[in-house]
Every structure is written in structure tokens, then in C-alpha cells.
Amino acid sequence: MKFGVTVVPRITDWKLFVDLEAMGYDAVWAADSQMLYSDAYATLALAAEHTSRIQLGTGVSVAGVRLAPVTAHSIATINKLAPGRTFLGIGTGHTAMRVMGKDPVKAREFREYLRVLRALLHGQEVDYALGADGQKTDIRFLHPDEGFIDVEHPVPIYVAADGPLALKTAGAYGDGRVCSHNQTKARLQKSLDTMREGASAVGRTLPDTFHTTALSYACVLRPGESMTSxxxxxxxxxxxxxxxxxxxxxxxxxxxxxxxxxxxxxxxxxxxxxxxxxxxxxxxxxxxxxxxxxxxxxxxxxxxxxxxxxRSTGGLVGTPDGIIAMLREREAMGLNEISLLPAMKTARQNLKDFADQVIARY
Known part of the structure; x- marks a missing residue:
């Protein structure tokens, strides 16, 4: 089990990423929601320049607010600063779109988006349509060797997916999946089967290294506390x-x-x-x-x-032993990583408690 953190990015507090690396976390995901937080990519750039080990990426980037070539270019730029430890979380934009009164990207559009995105991040030329006419032209990064971006080191694509169409898309073009922590073993297995179908449809076999991350939150209880203290x-x-x-x-x-x-x-x-x-x-x-x-x-x-x-949302709230037991159960169900999202004001103390009392003993 890997331990990640999803950060509400505030550009003036990019040092939180540095602190999380020191605490021993494996990855930090920068939330992407343009009407709510600082720009995820700007914050990641600062974090990349001041860390050396921790994995860095978006959690998750939103297809509806950026063109596929722009998202590919943005994360490839971060990859230039943190080669080999950059990843891209990507989704249809439930929050980032809803907060503007808009719908998330439709499944068919999202699939096309990921097809283009994956090709570009693998340094390939790909046909791409922009605009209502649907006319496709061939695009590629023209200066991949001039220090602007890095597509030589792979950037894994982790797809936020729950519905069957999004899951098939994740299997076809993703390197991993992001879900919520409260999913049952049966649902996780069914989702994996659906992603395998999606991979098979494009002549791909879902690799054993396919990454599964669950977004959650945690709090280590102190003596005398309850879940609602x-x-x-x-x-x-x-x-x-x-x-x-x-x-x-x-x-x-x-x-x-x-x-x-x-x-x-x-x-x-x-x-x-x-x-x-x-x-x-x-x-x-x-x-x-x-x-x-x-x-x-x-x-x-x-x-x-x-x-x-x-309890219904899968919160990891309890004693250290209780939380470890919950994590062992999730790991046995096939989860590779848990990503914690605490309140912004108390994030450092919350995550340090978890690192000291749970990760250190896991």
C-alpha cells in the first residue's frame, strides 16, 4: 500500500509538498478546480523544484476546462522539473464543472480526450479535432528535445472513473484508476473486469502494474475522543x-x-x-x-x-490499530494507494499524526 495526500493547492503554501515528503508520504495529488483553488500546475511546478523523491501529480485534472493538448503540455512541463516522478490524474470534472453550473464532460468526449492525451504523452503524433466541424488534423510536440517538456520519461495517467463507459475508457487509455474509498470488494472487482473489457477493445491487455487509488480522509483518535468530537x-x-x-x-x-x-x-x-x-x-x-x-x-x-x-463515506477514523485493519482490508481488495484529503487549516497536524501513528507501523 502506498500513501498519498490530495492537497487543496494554495500557491502561497507550496511548502506543504516539501513537508509531506519529509513525513514519508509517497505521492501528492494537487486538486484542480479553477473556481475554488490556486492553479494546480503552478503549484506543482513550485513543489517539483523543491522536492526530490515524492511523486507529484494532479488529483484530478479536469478535461472540461482544458484542451487535451494543453493538459498534455502542462503535465509534460512538470515532468521536465520532476522527471520520472510525475503522474496525471484526470477526470470529467464533477466539482470543477458543477461549481460553474455546467455538466461534466460526456463519456464519448472523455474517451476521445484520453486517446489524444495518451498519444501525446508517449511522444506520438495523433489526429485531433478541435471545434464543432469535427475536422481532424495531425498534431505532435514539435520540440520535445529542446528542454521545454519531457515525454521521454513516462507520465502515468490515472483516470477517475465509476460509470461503465468511463471505466472502459480507463482500461483503454489509462495506467490506473481513482475511486472513492467506500467501494465494496464486489464493486471494485466488477470495475476491474469492465476496465479489462475496455483494454481488450483497443487490443491492449490491462497490465499487472495497473494502479488503483482510493480518495479518502483520516483522523487518528486520541484517548476519550469519538468520531464526532x-x-x-x-x-x-x-x-x-x-x-x-x-x-x-x-x-x-x-x-x-x-x-x-x-x-x-x-x-x-x-x-x-x-x-x-x-x-x-x-x-x-x-x-x-x-x-x-x-x-x-x-x-x-x-x-x-x-x-x-x-462511516458511509469510508472515512479512516479510529485508533491506529483500527485504521491499520481497515487499510489491510482495502489492500486485500486490490487497492494500491490511499490518498488522504484533510481540511486545509489542520492538514499538517492531521497528516503528521497519520504518518507517525499509522504509516510508521504499517
């Missing part, structure tokens, strides 16, 4: 609340509540009632829904961080 909510509240944001977004599309955890049904009804009383116009409510998303917890949302929500 004030310090715990301070440290993990924003990430737990992000699931409520996700449920709300799906509900807006067609009233879908199928993803709402059974043990959180009452909580969901309370949260839905809370959102309906927001003073912001309904047409712009997505702005307030995502306020603080994964970075900080608005005080009025604190009451929704319950033990049921934490």
Missing part, C-alpha cells in the same frame, strides 16, 4: 461534507437519490431541506453548495457531519 470534525469535516454536495448535484439532474447511503437517508432529507432554505436564488445555488468544498467547512454545515456520514 470537535477536533475530528475540524480535520475531516470538509471531505465528509463533499459527499453531501455530490448527492445534491445528482438530485438536481433528475431527482436521483440512488447514491445516498441507506444509513444517511434521514440526514439527506435534513440536508436537502437546509439547501432549499438558502437565500441565494435556486439557479445559482450550486455556488453556495460548493462553498469551502474539501477545503473548509462552513459553520452551518457542521451539524451534518455525523458518524453515519463518516
Amino acid at each position: 470537535d477536533r475530528v470534525i475540524d480535520e475531516i469535516g470538509p471531505m465528509a461534507a463533499a459527499t453531501l454536495h455530490y448527492w445534491w448535484e445528482l438530485y438536481q439532474i433528475d431527482g436521483d437519490t440512488s447514491t445516498v447511503a441507506g444509513r444517511c437517508r434521514d440526514l439527506w432529507e435534513q440536508y436537502l431541506a437546509f439547501t432549499e432554505k438558502m437565500e441565494i436564488p435556486a439557479a445559482k445555488r450550486y455556488q453556495q453548495i460548493h462553498l469551502g468544498h474539501c477545503a473548509f467547512l462552513p459553520p452551518e454545515e457542521r451539524r451534518f457531519i455525523t458518524e453515519d456520514l463518516i
